[in-house]
Amino acid sequence: MKLKKLQAFFLFALFLTPGILVAQTAEEIITKHIEAHGGVEKWEKVEALKIKGRFTAFSLEKDFTSYKTKCGAYYSDLYLGEQHVFEGFNGKCGWTIDPWQEIEYARNINSSETNVFKQKAEFFTPFLNYKKKGHKVEYIGKENVDGEEMFVLKLTREDGKSEKWYLNTKTYLEYKCEAPWVDFAQPVPAEMYFDDFREVDGITVPFFIERTFWQRDRITQIESVELNPKIDKSLFTMPKRKEISKLTFMEGDWDVKLEFMGRRGTYRERGTTESCIKFASTNMLQEQISYENGFPNNLSINFTYDAGTKKYRIAAFNDFTSTFDMFQGELKDNVLVMEDTQISYSNKPNATRMCRQFTYTKIDNNQFTVENKVSTDEGKTWKPQARLTYTRKVEDTLSKK
């Protein structure tokens, strides 16, 4: 009898253990929170969202459009004040075009921004399928915020960054969130407030979100939410800089006719080879080509664009010489001229140095020609050396190599 009483006491004591109590309560709160947002069943049917509305930054209200997908991808076209900003995220990596940072092209986001983009990519509440996403949730307790009682939940994302969410104890909907944010790519703490909850095809979302960090104030006023819209997935991919995009004519697999200058001053055909040109990264086009001209030459040619000099650059690695050669030039009237006359590897003038030039001409979608010339007078006169004619491979002629 005494033993039974002791067992009952321990069971009672165990029941009072905060861990168990807390775990049950957090789960229960989240269940009711998701129900308040329309319920798991409804949300399971949502693959993507298209959100349109008005976004206010620096007290200027402008249109915005956002897309979010179930797999955590996100894209938005918005204005920060007068500046047109674009941002995208594929669930792991993101990019932004933000003229406030005086960068006109898309750049990769840093780790603090990645955390922010993960927040932006959520279907409004991070508690939906939070375990599958790798989030952990801890119930902190109840707190009075602006005169209303709130459940306070601490959400820790899989990257270790945590947020504090305040859910109204009456409605179970979010009222406030404290989370790490960014301002000009630098981490700052932020507060978010949610209001004007409306139902859209059975799901409930906040149509008003205000975010403050430091002295900044950002207001999102949603005007429409479209469930499962058609989305062009390329939106999430970091866009190329417009200058490097002009070289996309080179992208692909090519048959290359090789011609070298003979002693009589005319080109002589020396067989063919293959070239594969593709983007090794968003803004770097890379060509792999091999040919023999007495000795084997395996080249890896990298094309980039430098905004400072407003010129294209080539860094070509030739394994025969085992070094990089640099060239720079411009694309004008559909002719790309790259040369090394402005490239110097020595402080001393070298009167005998030989400069090289590559001219890309006759450019169209299926063909282009590269002519190699040399100069011994710093580019005043050029002598042709070789000509490579690229013809795009068609499907059945693609090399199995």
Added chain:
Amino acid sequence: MKKTKLLFTICALLFSALLNHAHSQEAPNQEWNQFRGAQRSGSTDNVDLTSFTDKEPKLVWKKKLGDGFSEITISGGNIYTMISERKDSITGDEFIAAFDEKTGNEVWRTRVDNMFFDTFGDGPRSTPAIGEKNVYSLSSYGKLSANSKKDGNTIWQVDFMKEYGSKIPRWGFSSSPVIVGNNVIVEVGGTDSRAFMAFDKKTGKEVWKKGEGIATYNSPVHGKINDKECIIFANGRKVYSLTTAGDTLWTYNSPISNPTGMPIVFDGNKIFISAVRNPGFIVLEVNNNKANEISRGTSMKNDYSSSIYHDGYVYGFHVAALQCISVKTGEKKWTKRGYGKGSLIRIGDQLLVLSDKGKLIQVKATPEAYIELGNIQAINGKSWTAPSFANGKIYLRNLTEMACYELK
């Protein structure tokens, strides 16, 4: 006899009420003759406004205006403010200008400087002070000018950058001058103890100089602490109290860095100072020319919009949330979101709040709860300039236009 006495008493009371009413209309604080109004407190007393819902504000006029954030000051039938106008994409002019109070029509304008360009909004930030004959203004590039109220003729001009080695702050010289006796007192941010200076208002000649520090965005307060007339400057991380003759009464090393909002003097010897970064606000108490911090808190963080003190409570924009806090405890009494980084003034027992998008909201100045009495979309676009009030009319300004509404 009794009837006669009663009639006489009623007549006397009515006459007295009429006199009081007339007095309230003509009282000096009914003019908004400098930054934040006659007392530099953003408040006007002795005015009872009817609810917007009972009587909607009537638009008197609305006019296009050159870019700027300078407040509108009102005196003697004219209104004065600072504006700027582009010549092309990189050059332009800054003006002090006078407009007819009744029509909003321009009376005169006088060029005071080059135009100040900024991605957050072009134009001057400082508000002119109106004297008896002249209007005193500080341009974005640090030129203090006196212009005739009558025709705008330049009486004198002092170039702070040229004369005193002052450096232009990020958003231009923004401090608003204050007239005290025969002097115009302003933050200069010059070298060699020329942080603050007084100039003879007739000649522009230097009267006194004091303090070390660069030009910031804070404007001097003129008031009384423990019944002694003083000027309060909050510059960098230091608060200065000076006599009107420029002698130091006390200084205080403040945890509040570079406040833009005006310090508020209340209860005869206390000062509320707030800025957007931690700790948010402090309250100083001054006794025997010594300032001590008696409280601090994070419940009010003013950015560029100044708070209002009323009956033991501070009403202001905590970054972008309109809030009421107890000045004693810092306890938040209520919060209202949705007005962005707005601004506010107090007219009697009401707050007139201008959202950062030009919505004018009438709110009861009470700590009990946020009680809205009505609102109108008064102007549109970026509205960062606090309203001005005089003679029953409210004057509003956004970046590119101004408007006048009759409230009574």
